[in-house]
Amino acid sequence: MRVFIACLGTETNTFSSLPTGEQTYRDTALFDGDATRHEPTPFSQPLHIWRARAEEQGHEVTEGLCAFAQPGGRTIRRVYEDYRDRILAQAEAALPLDLVLVNMHGAMVAEGYDDCEGDLLTRLRAVVGPDTVIGGELDLHCHITPAMLEAATVLVTYKEYPHVDIGERADDLFRLCHDAALGRSAPVMAAHDCRMISMWRTTAEPMRGFVADMKAREGSDGILAVSFGHGFPWGDVAAVGAKTLVVADGDEEKAAALAADLADRLWAMREETRPTAIGIDEAIDRALASDGGPVVLADVSDNAGGGAPSDSTFILERLIARGVRDAASGLYWDPVAVRFCMEAGEGARLRLRIGGKCGPDSGDPVDLAVTVERIVENAAQTFGSARNGIGDAVWVRGEGGLDLVLNTLRTQVFHPDAFTAVGLDPAARKIVVVKSTQHFHAGFAPIAKDILYVAAPGAIAPDFAAIPYTKLATPYWPRVEDPWAG
Numbered sequence: 001m002r003v004f005i006a007c008l009g010t011e012t013n014t015f016s017s018l019p020t021g022e023q024t025y026r027d028t029a030l031f032d033g034d035a036t037r038h039e040p041t042p043f044s045q046p047l048h049i050w051r052a053r054a055e056e057q058g059h060e061v062t063e064g065l066c067a068f069a070q071p072g073g074r075t076i077r078r079v080y081e082d083y084r085d086r087i088l089a090q091a092e093a094a095l096p097l098d099l100v101l102v103n104m105h106g107a108m109v110a111e112g113y114d115d116c117e118g119d120l121l122t123r124l125r126a127v128v129g130p131d132t133v134i135g136g137e138l139d140l141h142c143h144i145t146p147a148m149l150e151a152a153t154v155l156v157t158y159k160e161y162p163h164v165d166i167g168e169r170a171d172d173l174f175r176l177c178h179d180a181a182l183g184r185s186a187p188v189m190a191a192h193d194c195r196m197i198s199m200w201r202t203t204a205e206p207m208r209g210f211v212a213d214m215k216a217r218e219g220s221d222g223i224l225a226v227s228f229g230h231g232f233p234w235g236d237v238a239a240v241g242a243k244t245l246v247v248a249d250g251d252e253e254k255a256a257a258l259a260a261d262l263a264d265r266l267w268a269m270r271e272e273t274r275p276t277a278i279g280i281d282e283a284i285d286r287a288l289a290s291d292g293g294p295v296v297l298a299d300v301s302d303n304a305g306g307g308a309p310s311d312s313t314f315i316l317e318r319l320i321a322r323g324v325r326d327a328a329s330g331l332y333w334d335p336v337a338v339r340f341c342m343e344a345g346e347g348a349r350l351r352l353r354i355g356g357k358c359g360p361d362s363g364d365p366v367d368l369a370v371t372v373e374r375i376v377e378n379a380a381q382t383f384g385s386a387r388n389g390i391g392d393a394v395w396v397r398g399e400g401g402l403d404l405v406l407n408t409l410r411t412q413v414f415h416p417d418a419f420t421a422v423g424l425d426p427a428a429r430k431i432v433v434v435k436s437t438q439h440f441h442a443g444f445a446p447i448a449k450d451i452l453y454v455a456a457p458g459a460i461a462p463d464f465a466a467i468p469y470t471k472l473a474t475p476y477w478p479r480v481e482d483p484w485a486g
Contacts, residue, residue, distance in 0.1 A: 001098045001181060003054045004128075005047050006064035006087045007035070008120060009105035011141060013234040013307025015468075016073035016459060017359060024069040025079070027391075027409050033090070035066035040386045042163070043068035046103040046137050046170035053174045054099075062097075064090035068105075070410050071307040080110035084120050092127050099181045100124060100134045101173060106142020106157070107232035114237045114471070118147025125151040135177035137169055141232040143239040144191050153180055154187045154247055157227040159211050161202045162414075162439040164384050176224055176247065187224055187247050190255035192263040194242040195476045195483040197233050197464045199275045203441050206269050214262070222249045223258060228266070233464050234306060238471045242266070270477060277455035277462055280318045284431070286452060288324070293430040296440070296448045301458025302361075303437040305412040308459035309333060309358035310435050313366045315456050316355065319402060319433075320366065328426050329433035330405030331390060331413055338406050341372045341394040348372045352396065354404065361459040370396035370404075374423045379407070381418040382443065388414055395422040403429070412436040415443035 007029075010020055022030075028043065029035070035044040036051045044066050054061045067083045069075065091100065102124070108116035117136070124134060133153045138144075140157040148155060154176050156169050179185045202211050214226040225247040231240055244262040248255035266273075277300055278286075287295035297315065304310035310333040319327055332355050344350050349371050356365035372394060379393040391409030398404070403424055413434040419426045426432045427447045434440045437453075437460075445451065455462055465479040475483040 001057070001059040002094065002096060003050070003059050003099045003101070004062045004064060004091050004094050004097050005050045005101045006090070007043060007047055007066040007068060007103040008083055008087060009043070009103065009108050010069035010075060011071035011105050011107045011139065011232055011305070011307065012074055012109035013071060013460065014074060014109055014236040015234055016307040018072035018307065018309065020069050020072040020075040022079050024072060025067050028070045029066060029068040031066040033063050033065065036063060042166060042383045042386045042388060043103065045166055045386050049167055049170040050101050050174050053171070057178070062090070062094040071305055073307065075108065075110040077111035080113060080116060084123065087120070088123055088127055091124060095128065097128050097132050099177055100128055100132060101177060103137050106138035106144065106229065107235050109235060109237060115143070115145045115147055115239065118145045118151065121151035122147055133177045133181045135173045137173050138229070139163065140228065140230045142229045143231065143235060143237055144229045144243045144245055145239040149189055149191060153177065154225065155189060155227070155245060156225050157229050157245065159202070159214060159227070161200065161230065162442045164442050166384055172225060185224060186250040188250060188252040188255055189245060189247050190252055190259050191243045191245045192256070192259035193474070194244065194263045194266055195474060196242045196266065196270060197231060197240065197467070197476050198242070198478070199233070199437065199462065200230050200273055201275060201438055203445070207273055210265065217258065222251055222254055224249055226258070226262070228262065233467055234460055236469050236471055238473065240469065240472055241476055275453065275462060277453040280315055280454055280456050283452045283454045284318060284322060284324060287431045290449055292449050294426055294432045294448060295430070296444050296451045297431060297433045298437065298440060298451065298453045299433055299435045299456055300437045300453055301456045301461045302435045303412050303460060304333065304410045304435065305439060306437060306460040309362050310410050310412065311355040311357055311362050312456065312458050313355040313363040314458065315433055315454065316366055317363065324431065325400035325402050326430035327433065328403040328419060328424055328429045331411065331418055331435055332404060332406045333410040334406045335408040338392055338394050338408050341396060341406070342375055342392065344372055346372050346375055354406065361457070363457070368398045370398050373397050376422050379421045381421060382415040383439070390418060393422050395424045413440050416447060
């Protein structure tokens with residue numbers, strides 16, 4: 001069997017002013033046919049798994065481009081078209097192919113292309129022909145579109161948020177597509193629009209049980225795979241919103257019925273699963289009143305994983321104004337401040353201007369007298385079973401013991417080792433502020449006394465009813481109470 005593997009994706013916040021160009025891909029993950037020769041990243045990990053599984057079966061593998069960018073604004077058109085066309089050319093050069101596997105995001109938007117995944121899959125289908133099995137792995141924060149469903153044989157999304165199951169889903173996709181290529185199954189897909197826009201935390205009930213039930217449905221009664229695409233709220237595209245997706249063995253009606261049933265269950269628990277967040281001062285009050293620590297405050301509005309700049313200062317300003325000192329916070333994307341610290345060296349004391357550099361959503365810069373405690377070049381943190389680079393990182397300590405981690409590669413906080421990489425132990429602090437929405441949870445829950453989600457101002461404030469969509473044609477909850485009425 002001849003197998004082709006590739007990767008192209010990013011999560012696009014169409015409201016973001018941060019352009020996504022080639023440098024952002026280079027900073028995140030860009031390999032031209034050799035990703036599996038390097039240490040796995042969260043974005044290349046599926047390719048490692050697919051190559052290993054295919055070679056275990058004695059199949060011939062051709063590896064194409066692997067390009068993934070940290071979330072931001074729209075990808076520059078020429079960059080997307082270049083990467084897409086390179087993958088298409090690589091697939092064409094590898095013909096004939098029995099199986100094509102592509103790691104994508106599902107919410108990628110480029111200048112002139114609202115559905116990059118649908119565009120890529122449609123063009124891949126034209127290259128490889130109607131009989132080749134095409135499988136795609138998607139982030140659960142995806143837009144599931146008609147073009148994607150039409151072109152692919154099988155699509156699966158992550159089930160967990162935080163995304164600790166990237167490798168498991170890659171294994172699932174290989175198995176499903178391999179069986180289809182061997183004629184052991186005939187996958188058909190059906191999606192159901194939930195008409196909801198929200199965020200679902202799978203670490204708590206009732207979503208924990210919902211995920212368990214999705215898994216239990218797979219592999220019996222002709223159901224091959226079950227996915228819940230949560231959607232990415234900050235994408236102004238026609239297909240934005242949550243959708244259930246079921247893959248069945250040759251029975252589209254059965255797939256559609258289960259997708260509708262799962263959507264009904266999600267609708268019934270919409271209020272119970274609605275994410276809650278509190279104000280900055282309330283969060284600080286509760287953290288200070290807690291016995292022991294640390295209490296983790298999640299700055300959900302400045303999550304680089306949603307396209308935010310990761311340099312906002314709204315919570316930092318309140319910590320300083322209130323004299324809170326036994327606290328640590330990061331990651332602040334501030335290459336300029338990092339440069340100054342690296343120039344000054346470890347042990348240096350200087351007046352440093354921190355954050356607030358990317359516009360109104362970042363707040364005002366904060367001027368702080370700091371000591372440079374530690375400098376680490378090419379630092380990294382853990383994300384699932386892979387490693388995520390954070391660039392050059394510095395730990396600075398403000399007067400009185402307010403500790404900050406600044407870095408040069410924009411990314412959210414995934415794990416406590418984003419702090420320990422520079423010698424800062426978050427478990428020893430009363431308060432830890434992380435710029436992340438949910439991915440931090442897997443790493444921080446074991447050390448946290450409590451976790452509080454904070455609705456600070458910022459680029460992705462969690463008010464889903466107020467997002468100014470221009471392309472969504474159908475009503476949705478929570479903007480309207482009953483999006484099915486009328």
